[in-house]
Amino acid sequence: MFSKACEYGIKAIIYIASRSLQDERVKIGDIAKNTDSPEAFTAKVLGSLVKQNIVQSQTGPNGGFYIDKERMRKIPVSDIVVAIDGNSLFNGCALGLKECNNLKPCPLHHKFLRIRSNLKKVLEETSIYELTIGIQKGETILAN
Amino acid sequence: MFSKACEYGIKAIIYIASRSLQDERVKIGDIAKNTDSPEAFTAKVLGSLVKQNIVQSQTGPNGGFYIDKERMRKIPVSDIVVAIDGNSLFNGCALGLKECNNLKPCPLHHKFLRIRSNLKKVLEETSIYELTIGIQKGETILAN
């Protein structure tokens, strides 16, 4: 469903957000450990998300990654997915046809229209903040 | 969503089925052309599906691939997906956690439970035959 890069990205953002709620910055090593993700690869993914203004970072001692408390309420998970994987998950044809639409649909087109729009809706309605709360309460986990 | 192998596999099966409705066997070159798929790769995918008894084949002159008219009504698309991509699409954790369940869920677990079971249900309820009818009627396409 999601690429590995995207999985790491989402987990990292949630972890960063959970620490940002306590006004703490997080170092990449810390993120990697707590999300059970490869450090250097996750760093690369986060670098891209920093460029795209989804998360913020600071170099130097006491630096690290953080995310605005306001922003984490506004940013939906779908933004992270699109930032990393693009929007083919939401738009692309299930069978890989270059053109696939209501006029010239692939055999699965109509069935997937619902599934995809539902998936999109769910991810658009879910904010980083919402997911972070679950972590804070200990109801959900990022690694096992 | 699906791997390329799976996309080719599904398209190939639908094309084979549409020809099998007219009691014709189809050669791999014919399949590749009409599904806009790479021939050798599709052949390999079909080889696997033959082994798993989803489609049948015959070597030699006038040979080719075909699928029983009865079977195409019974076999759901989900069987093809599982045969090629496994069932991680239906069962796997959205964030890649090894263990992710109701007791120890990832942050997206509950949201994806619905999406996944819906996706699974749709693919289980859709037979090869059903998709083939759309092709026959010219309502849907396998290549453009």
Add this chain to the structure above:
DNA sequence: ATAATTTCGGATAGTTTTGTCTTAAATAAA
């Protein structure tokens, strides 16, 4: 039998994704 046709199966090659390493740049503290 022989020849032609077609799938089967294994080897090989290319491309993308995933992952690592190393150096540079930025920042803060001493």
Add this chain to the structure above:
DNA sequence: TTTATTTAAGACAAAACTATCCGAAATTAT
């Protein structure tokens, strides 16, 4: 100002996925 810390960025490596090629096996037709 110097040093330590941390992200940034690019090169490099490994693995997975996609794709091709070729000879073997099976089947049919001549």
